[in-house]
Amino acid sequence: MEDYEVVLNARGEGRLTANDYITRLVPDFIEFHGDRLYGDDSAVVAGIGTLLNMPVTVIGIEKGKTTEERIRHNFGSAHPEGYRKALRLMKQAEKFRRPVLCLVDTAGAFCGIDAEEHGQGRAIAENLLEMADLKTPILSVVLGEGGSGGALALSHSDRIWMMEDAYFSVVSPESCANILWKTTEKAKDAAEVLCLTAAKLQNLGLIDRICPKDDIKKLGTDIRSEFELLLEMPVNDLLEQRYRKFRRVGY
Amino acid sequence: MLTDRRSFTEHDRDMTSRNVLHFPEYEAKLETARMKSREAEGVITGEAEIDGHPVCIFSMDANFMMGSMGSVVGEKITRLFEYATARHLPVIGVTVSGGARMQEGMLSLMQMSKVSAAVKRHGKAGNLYIVLLTDPTTGGVDASFAMQGDITLAEPGARVGFAGPRVIEKSLNQALPKDFQRAERVLSCGFIDAIVQRSEQRAVLAKLLKLHERTAR
Numbered sequence: 001m002e003d004y005e006v007v008l009n010a011r012g013e014g015r016l017t018a019n020d021y022i023t024r025l026v027p028d029f030i031e032f033h034g035d036r037l038y039g040d041d042s043a044v045v046a047g048i049g050t051l052l053n054m055p056v057t058v059i060g061i062e063k064g065k066t067t068e069e070r071i072r073h074n075f076g077s078a079h080p081e082g083y084r085k086a087l088r089l090m091k092q093a094e095k096f097r098r099p100v101l102c103l104v105d106t107a108g109a110f111c112g113i114d115a116e117e118h119g120q121g122r123a124i125a126e127n128l129l130e131m132a133d134l135k136t137p138i139l140s141v142v143l144g145e146g147g148s149g150g151a152l153a154l155s156h157s158d159r160i161w162m163m164e165d166a167y168f169s170v171v172s173p174e175s176c177a178n179i180l181w182k183t184t185e186k187a188k189d190a191a192e193v194l195c196l197t198a199a200k201l202q203n204l205g206l207i208d209r210i211c212p213k214d215d216i217k218k219l220g221t222d223i224r225s226e227f228e229l230l231l232e233m234p235v236n237d238l239l240e241q242r243y244r245k246f247r248r249v250g251y
Numbered sequence: 252m253l254t255d256r257r258s259f260t261e262h263d264r265d266m267t268s269r270n271v272l273h274f275p276e277y278e279a280k281l282e283t284a285r286m287k288s289r290e291a292e293g294v295i296t297g298e299a300e301i302d303g304h305p306v307c308i309f310s311m312d313a314n315f316m317m318g319s320m321g322s323v324v325g326e327k328i329t330r331l332f333e334y335a336t337a338r339h340l341p342v343i344g345v346t347v348s349g350g351a352r353m354q355e356g357m358l359s360l361m362q363m364s365k366v367s368a369a370v371k372r373h374g375k376a377g378n379l380y381i382v383l384l385t386d387p388t389t390g391g392v393d394a395s396f397a398m399q400g401d402i403t404l405a406e407p408g409a410r411v412g413f414a415g416p417r418v419i420e421k422s423l424n425q426a427l428p429k430d431f432q433r434a435e436r437v438l439s440c441g442f443i444d445a446i447v448q449r450s451e452q453r454a455v456l457a458k459l460l461k462l463h464e465r466t467a468r
Contacts, residue, residue, distance in 0.1 A: 109394075111414035111422055116432060117440045121393035121413035128367035129399050133375065148351075148360060149394045149413070156364050170351050170360040170391075175418075179353065180276075193274050195356045204271075206357050246368050247329070249361040250322025251266070 003200075004191035007167050010144040011107065016216075017076075018045060018060030018103040018143060024216045025101075025223070026051050026058055034085060038118065041082030043074045043110070046089045048098065052224045057093035059086045059154060060103035063144075076145075077110035080123035083153050087127050094136045099227040102140040102154040107172070109150030124153040131156035132246075133239065137230035139223060141211065142166045142198075158230055158242050161209040162198035168207070169196035206249065253343070253453050254299035254308065261297040263330060268292060268323045274354040280316060288314035292323045293348075296331040298340070302457035304464070307335040310345040311392075317349035320392055324352075325362025328396065332369035341379035341460060346397040350390020363395035370399045379463045383452065384411050384434065384443070398442070402459060404452070405434035405443045412437070 001009070022029050026049035033040040046059040063076030086102075093100045109120055131138060138157040145151070146168030155168075162168060173191035174184045181189075195201065198210045211219050230238060270277045285291065293315035298307050309328050311318040328344075335342045351359040373380060382400030387410035394413050405411060412432035420427055430436040437443050447455050 109413065111419045113419065113423070113427065113431065116412050116414065116419070117436075119398075119440065119442050121411075122398040122442055124394035124413070125367070125396070125398035128364055128395055129371050132364075132368040132371040149363065149391055152360055152363060153394075156367070168357060170356050171353050176353050193272060193356075194353070195272050201357060204358065206361060243368050243372070246361065246364040249325075249365050250271075250355070250358045251326035 002188065002192070003167075003197055004173060004188040006165060006197050007169075007173055007191055009165060010167050013065075015144055017065060018062045018105055021103055021143065021216060021219075022058055022060055025220045026056065029058060032089060035081045035088055037081070037084055039081045041074075041079045041085060042072050043076055043078040043106075044082035044085055046085055051101070051227075052220060054224055054227060055096075055098050056227070057089050057098050057100045058103065059089060059100065061106045061154070063105055074110060076106045077108060078106065078150060079110050079115045080118045080120050083109075083123040083127050086154060087130055090131065090134055090138070094134050097136050097231075099137040099139065099231065100134070101223060102138065102157065103143055104140055104151045104154050105143040105145055106147045106150050107145050108147035109153070124149050127153040128156050132242065135235045135239065137227055137238065139226055139230075141219070141223075142168050147172065156246070158238065158245070159209070159226055160207045161211050162201065162207050163213050164198055164210050165213055166198055167196040168201055169194050253345070253456060254301055255303065258300040259297055259308075260299070261295060262334070263296060263327050265291060266323050266327060268321050268355075270354070271322070271358060272354070272356050274356075277354040280354065284315045288312050290315060292327065293318055293320070294324045294327050296327045301343070301453065301460055304457065304460040305340055306343050306460065307331050307340050308343040308345070311347045313347045316352060318347045318392070319349050319352035319359075320362050321352035321355045321359045322362060325359070325365050328366050329369045332366070332373045335378060336369075336373045336376050339376070339378060339465065341381065341463065342373060343381050343383065343456060344396065344400065345383045345385060346388045346392055347385045348388055348390065348392035348397070350392060360391065363391050366396045367399065370396055374401070379460075381456065381459060383447075384409050386410050389413065389415060403442070403444050404447050404455065405438070405445075407434060407446050407448060409434040411443070
């Protein structure tokens with residue numbers, strides 16, 4: 001499959017969304033709402049439950065499937081309230097030393113007047129800052145789309161995994177082509193050079209594992225054993241390892 | 252301009268970007284940027300004194316590929332924060348940026364994470380970080396270290412925001428308010444501490460540094 005097809009496929013209909021994974025991984029999931037500051041963003045679904053008998057906090061970006069659902073979840077593009085709800089529940093998880101599972105699937109953080117004026121940049125910045133020092137394990141799985149800063153805001157984690165057919169990119173191939181070559185028709189070329197597929201990102205050392213699709217059961221046991229491993233580490237070692245993970249990126 | 256005469260010592264001056272992803276035309280763009288800015292990369296970092304107060308300072312350069320953040324920009328700023336943390340020095344950051352540098356793909360996006368982690372360590376150790384937002388500070392820089400200061404100052408009229416205004420206009424299909432994403436508006440939304448004229452910046456920074464001076468205990 002060409003890289004641009006991976007992108008189109010990740011956006012396509014009929015894919016499993018965050019809610020599908022949550023239902024199967026955490027059957028007793030209970031959703032919590034609100035950022036305690038302004039509102040509740042339905043693009044972000046967050047709460048707690050048990051993953052194979054282990055209490056976990058789950059934070060997912062949900063796109064919805066039907067038109068009605070998609071509108072309700074704002075097509076999986078979060079407002080600042082969504083990132084702040086996520087951070088609130090991460091802090092709660094830290095208090096009870098519950099591991100945090102982030103399920104990432106977004107074309108990007110929402111671009112709009114309200115989103116800007118409620119501090120979209122600040123909300124993402126604050127997540128990056130606080131996740132760097134969150135004293136409990138964090139594992140992120142990119143399910144489909146990993147759209148730039150909006151996806152990164154839930155990916156400052158001890159482990160970043162990607163489904164084999166997901167992508168993670170600094171910019172959409174269309175925007176990239178438009179900015180560089182003044183035409184979106186070159187999106188295919190842009191997708192190729194942006195190195196956005198799971199395999200290419202693993203080669204660059206930016207992600208830790210590629211997960212086979214259609215095997216949620218295995219994903220569940222893998223996440224569970226990874227959390228066990230991370231929970232055994234002294235907190236200072238965990239934080240040091242997380243710092244080193246991002247410290248070596250680039251240069 | 253902000254620092255005391257002859258007090259500035261530059262760090263990591265010779266660090267230059269490589270085209271790790273073999274992105275087309277990137278080398279040529281870097282060369283043009285070097286000519287235009289007369290600098291090796293999009294940020295200058297180093298240490299200096301402001302009214303006698305020792306500080307670490309970084310200043311991004313709009314003439315270098317729109318102040319975009321690639322691996323070298325991220326690395327230089329991260330090293331500066333680590334240096335400042337080890338020596339209990341405040342950091343002053345002058346930002347201007349169009350965002351992450353596309354030509355380095357995810358390597359540039361993750362610089363946001365790398366710098367943020369270093370900012371966190373610097374702050375946790377009780378050190379001061381002052382941001383001075385200049386026109387424009389957008390994208391991945393706005394969504395990371397530009398919005399992580401203890402004190403956030405801005406130049407009058409500076410554009411400060413996450414998404415580019417044209418992107419928002421296009422996706423919403425409506426004209427934007429006139430002062431949208433301007434420093435004055437962003438301040439009234441609650442995200443900036445004070446707007447400071449260029450002629451006043453040095454004096455304001457000196458005052459803030461004095462207020463945070465470490466006294467012998």
